Amino acid sequence: MKKFITLALASAAFLAAEAADVTVYNNGAYGKGTIFYGWWNDVVDTQAENPTNSDAKVMSFQAGGASSAIASFGLFADGKDFVTGPLHSSTLNFKWYATGTGIYNIRLTADGGKEQDYVITVTDENIGKWNTEALKVSEIFPEVAAQWNDYVGKGAGYVFGVALSEGSEGAVMYFDNIHYSNIDESWVAPEIPEIVPPATVPAIDQPEENVLSVYSAYGELSFNTGWWGQSTVYENVTIDGKQVAKLTSFNYLGWEFVNHFSAEGYDYLHVDFYPCEETGFGFTPISPGHEKGWIAPEVKVGEWNGYDVPLSYFEGVNFADIFQFKFDQGSKVECYIANVYFYKTDGGDEPEPVVPGATYSDKLTGSYTQNMGEEKEYPYTLNYSITYNEDKTLTIKGAFNWTNGEPVGMIPGSVFVNNVNNELTLENGVRTATTADTYEARAVVPVRFFIPVALGVLEVN
Numbered sequence: 001m002k003k004f005i006t007l008a009l010a011s012a013a014f015l016a017a018e019a020a021d022v023t024v025y026n027n028g029a030y031g032k033g034t035i036f037y038g039w040w041n042d043v044v045d046t047q048a049e050n051p052t053n054s055d056a057k058v059m060s061f062q063a064g065g066a067s068s069a070i071a072s073f074g075l076f077a078d079g080k081d082f083v084t085g086p087l088h089s090s091t092l093n094f095k096w097y098a099t100g101t102g103i104y105n106i107r108l109t110a111d112g113g114k115e116q117d118y119v120i121t122v123t124d125e126n127i128g129k130w131n132t133e134a135l136k137v138s139e140i141f142p143e144v145a146a147q148w149n150d151y152v153g154k155g156a157g158y159v160f161g162v163a164l165s166e167g168s169e170g171a172v173m174y175f176d177n178i179h180y181s182n183i184d185e186s187w188v189a190p191e192i193p194e195i196v197p198p199a200t201v202p203a204i205d206q207p208e209e210n211v212l213s214v215y216s217a218y219g220e221l222s223f224n225t226g227w228w229g230q231s232t233v234y235e236n237v238t239i240d241g242k243q244v245a246k247l248t249s250f251n252y253l254g255w256e257f258v259n260h261f262s263a264e265g266y267d268y269l270h271v272d273f274y275p276c277e278e279t280g281f282g283f284t285p286i287s288p289g290h291e292k293g294w295i296a297p298e299v300k301v302g303e304w305n306g307y308d309v310p311l312s313y314f315e316g317v318n319f320a321d322i323f324q325f326k327f328d329q330g331s332k333v334e335c336y337i338a339n340v341y342f343y344k345t346d347g348g349d350e351p352e353p354v355v356p357g358a359t360y361s362d363k364l365t366g367s368y369t370q371n372m373g374e375e376k377e378y379p380y381t382l383n384y385s386i387t388y389n390e391d392k393t394l395t396i397k398g399a400f401n402w403t404n405g406e407p408v409g410m411i412p413g414s415v416f417v418n419n420v421n422n423e424l425t426l427e428n429g430v431r432t433a434t435t436a437d438t439y440e441a442r443a444v445v446p447v448r449f450f451i452p453v454a455l456g457v458l459e460v461n
Contacts, residue, residue, distance in 0.1 A: 021179050021180065021181045021183070022082075022086075022087070022090075022179060022180045022183060023178070023179045024075055024094075024159055024160050024178040024179055024180070025046075025059055025075060025160070025175065025176070025177075025178040026176065026177050026178065026179065027056055027057050027058075027176065027177075028046065028047050028056075028057030028058070030046075030075070031082065031179075032081050032082060033077055033078045033080060033081030033082025033083075034075050034076070034077065034078075034082060034159070035075070035076040035077075035078055036073070036074075036075060036076075037073065037074045037075075037076055037158075038073050039072040039073055039074055039161075039163075041063055041064040041071040041072075042061060042062075042063070042064065042071040042072060042073045043060075043061070043062050043063070043064055043071070044059065044060065044061050044073050045059070045060045046059050048060035048174065050174070050176070051097055051099075051174060052097070052130065056176075058097075058174045058175065058176040059174065059175045059176065060172050060173070060174050061073060061162055061164075061172070061173045061174075061175065062164075062170070062171060062172045062173065063164055063167065071163075071164045072107075072161065072162060072163035072164065073161065073162060074107065074109075074158040074160065074161035074162075075158065075159055075160040075161065075178070076156070076157070076158050076159070077155065077156055077157055077158075077159045078156060079111070079153070079154045079155040079156030079157075082155075082159075083155035083189065084110065084148040084155050084156070084157050084159060085148055085149060085151055085155055085184075085187045085189055086183040086184045086185065086187040087137060087145075087148055087159065087180050087183055087184075088137065088138060088145045088146070088148040088149035088184060088187070089137065089138050089145070089149075089182070089183075089184050090137050090180040090181060090182050090183040090184065091134050091135065091136055091137065091180065091181045091182050092106075092108070092133070092134070092135040092137055092140075092159075092160070092178075092180055093132070093133065093134050093135075093177065093178070093179050093180070093181055094132075094133055094160070094175055094176070094177060094178040094179070095130050095131065095132050095133075095175065095176045095177050096120065096130070096131050096133070096173060096174065096175050097128075097129065097130050097131070097173070097174040098122040098126065098127050098128075098131075098171060098172070098173050098174075099127065099128070099170075099171050099172045099173075100122070100127065100167060100168035100169075100170065100171025100172070101122050101123060101124065101127065101167065101168045101171065102121075102122045102164060102165075102166060102167025102168060102171050102173070103119060103120070103121050103122070103164075103165040103166050103167070104119070104120045104122065104162055104163070104164055104165070104167075104173060105117040105118070105119055105120075105161075105162070105163040105164075105165060106118040106119075106120060106133075106135070106160070106161070106162060107158060107161035107162065107163055108137070108141045108144045108157070108158060108159065108160070108161065109144060109157045109158040109161065110143075110144050110147035110148055110152055110153050110157040111147075111152070111153025111154065111155075111156040111157050111331070111332050113147075113152075113153075113280075113331055114143040114144045114146075114147050115144070116140070116141040116142075116143055116144050117163070118133075118135055118140050118141070119165075120133070122167075122171075122173075137180075144157070149187070150190070151189050151190050151192075152331065153331065153332055154192070154332075155189065156332075159180070160178050162175070192277075193277070195276040195277070195334050196276060196302065197239070197246075197274075197276065197334075197336065198239055198240075198244075198274045198304065198336055199239070199240065200239070200240045201239055201240045201242040201244055201272070201304075201338050201339070202272050202304050202306060202338070202339060204216060204217060204218060204339055204341070206270075206341075206343040210343050210344040210345075211341050211342070211343045211344075212261075212263055212266055212341060212342040212343070213340075213341045214325070214340040214341055214342070215243075215245065215337075215338075215339075215340040215341075216338070216339045216340060216341050217242050217243075217339075218341065220243070221257055221258075221259075221261060222257065222258040222259070223255040223256055223257045223258060223325075224255070224256045224258070225253060225254065225255060225256075230251055230252050230253060230254075231249040231250075231251050231332055232247050232248070232249060232250045232251055232252065232253045232330070233247070233248040233249055234246075234247060234253060235247075235248070237336075239336070239338075242338065243338075244336050244337065244338040245336065245337040245338070246334075246335075246336055247327075247330070247334070247335050247336070247337065248334050249332045249333070249334075250279070250327075250330035250331075250332065250333055250334070250335050251328070251330045251331070251332050252326065252327060252328035252329075252330060253326070253327045253328075254324060254325070254326050254327075255324060255325040255326075255327075256323065256324050257322070257323050257324065257325075259421040260321050260322065260323045260421055261322055261323075261421075262319065262320045262321065262322070263285075263311070263319040263320075263322055263342040264319050264320040265344065266311060266319070266342035266343060266344050267310060267311060267343065267344050267345045268308045268309065268310055268311065268342065268343055268345065269283075269285060269308070269309050269311060269314075269340075269341075269342055270306070270307065270308050270309075270339060270340070270341050270342075270343060271283055271306075271307050271337065271339065271340050272304050272305070272306050272307075272337070272338045272339040272340075273296070273299070273304070273305045273307065273335065273336070273337055274302075274303065274304050274305070274335060274336040274337075274338075275299055275300075275301050275302075275305075275333055275334075275335040276301070276302065276333060276334045276335060277301060277331070277333040277334065277335075278299075278301055278331065278333070279299060279301075279329070279330050279331040279333045279335065280295065280296065280299060280329035280330065280331065281295075281296045281299050281305070281327070281328075281329050281330065281335075282294055282295035282296060282327070282328050282329040283307075283325065283326065283327050283328075284314075284325065284326040284327075284328070285314055285317055285319070285322055285324075285325055286317070286322065286323065286324035286325065286326060287317050287318035287319070287320075287321045287322055287323065288318075288321060288323060290316045290317050290318055291314075291316075291317060291324075291326070292313070292314045292315055292316060292317055293326070293328070294307075294309050294313060294314070295329055296329075304338075306339075311342075325340070355388065356388055356389070356390050356392075357387075357388065357389070357390060358387070358388055359385050359386065359387040359388075360385065360386050360387075361383070361384070361385040361386075362384060362385075363381055363382060363383045363384070364381070364382045364384070365379070365380070365381050365382070366379070366380060366382075367379040367380065368380065368407055370407045370408065376404070377404065378402055378404050378405065378406070378407050379402070379403045379404055380400050380401060380402050380403070381400070381401045381403075382398055382399070382400055382401075383398070383399050383401070384396065384397060384398040384399075385397050385398075389434075393434055393435050393436070394434070394435045395432065395433070395434045395435075396415050396422070396432070396433050396434075396435075397430055397431065397432045398415070398424075398430070398431045398432075399429055399430045399431070400429075400431075400451070409452075410451065411426075411451070411452055412424040412425055412426040412431050412451075413431065413451035413452055414433070415431075415433050422434075422435055422436070431451075
């Protein structure tokens with residue numbers, strides 16, 4: 001479930017009725033270590049008036065606005081003040097009161113990655129009255145119970161979650177007296193192995209001229225780490241004289257690159273991964289509107305795992321326009337990532353010598369289809385030139401000749417050279433960019449023009 005709003009609320013101790021019962025929520029108060037998370041499109045009032053007793057407080061839940069759309073929320077055990085281990089063989093008890101029909105999933109999760117539901121179908125027969133539930137955790141949620149017992153995720157997880165699958169418009173669901181009974185008071189947390197960080201980092205076994213480095217000793221592309229509700233804490237550290245990414249409480253992490261880049265012409269994507277605890281791992285290169293994730297078939301704990309994935313695996317991804325990476329499948333563990341790079345296996349052609357001041361020219365032909373109520377084809381010829389300046393910068397010029405008129409909304413766009421985005425300027429029909437960086441480049445440089453139009457992007461190799 002995607003988490004959006006996080007709010008720590010007031011706490012209450014155990015239910016007075018039974019010392020062995022653990023309160024999650026009762027009469028407007030939360031149990032110790034219980035944290036509220038709004039997940040999706042929810043309207044939750046933790047101090048709602050009890051529909052049958054105005055002197056008592058209950059929790060109300062409904063979809064945002066007047067819609068009957070999907071909504072969800074959860075109550076989370078933090079793993080410190082509230083540990084899920086003793087609940088593995090317990091009974092989850094709660095009351096609910098509905099004002100309209102609907103289907104609600106009561107959801108428990110473990111921070112080890114397991115998630116299971118119990119479905120409540122609200123019919124006309126049980127509307128307008130308090131209903132009680134007593135759910136044996138090990139029977140209704142066996143996979144979650146097993147991870148709670150094994151202390152996977154260090155005792156954290158959702159101990160009460162609700163997801164509305166469908167419901168009558170404006171229907172409200174009330175909950176109260178959410179607690180666990182018959183807990184395992186003899187449960188003891190198993191010892192967690194000592195976390196040992198890596199002492200060395202694998203060397204890159206590809207020659208630098210065959211590598212496009214994303215994050216390695218050969219260089220780093222600028223990126224930001226996005227916040228999409230992940231628990232992961234990201235830090236750059238130095239190990240064995242090399243920079244690596246240290247991830248604490250890793251579940252998933254996104255890199256958003258400052259500039260889009262091209263990995264066209266490369267054969268493999270390589271990533272090294274070192275987990276300190278048992279976990280899964282995967283990664284996903286992302287182009288606008290297209291992604292395909294890869295999941296490691298094996299992850300060895302306490303050593304570097306090196307993965308080489310052919311780019312042909314990532315079907316649909318446009319490697320000429322990469323702008324994000326995602327790392328995921330983590331079980332909230334400490335781990336390290338190093339040596340993220342693309343590489344070629346054939347070595348490529350030897351660069352031709354560069355002649356300072358020389359200009360190299362060529363042309364490309366193609367067509368662009370635009371739909372402005374009806375489809376129209378726009379054939380073009382692109383005449384372009386690359387000039388190697390004395391200071392080793394490059395000046396690139398391109399002129400489009402359209403034989404069936406020009407597409408609507410043409411703007412200057414940009415050009416990628418050596419995986420760097422350079423903005424174009426437009427003057428007298430010629431689009432020009434001079435690179436800011438210097439290159440020891442071959443005589444003919446791979447160039448990709450991006451000329452945005454009103455309804456799309458024209459890509460010319």
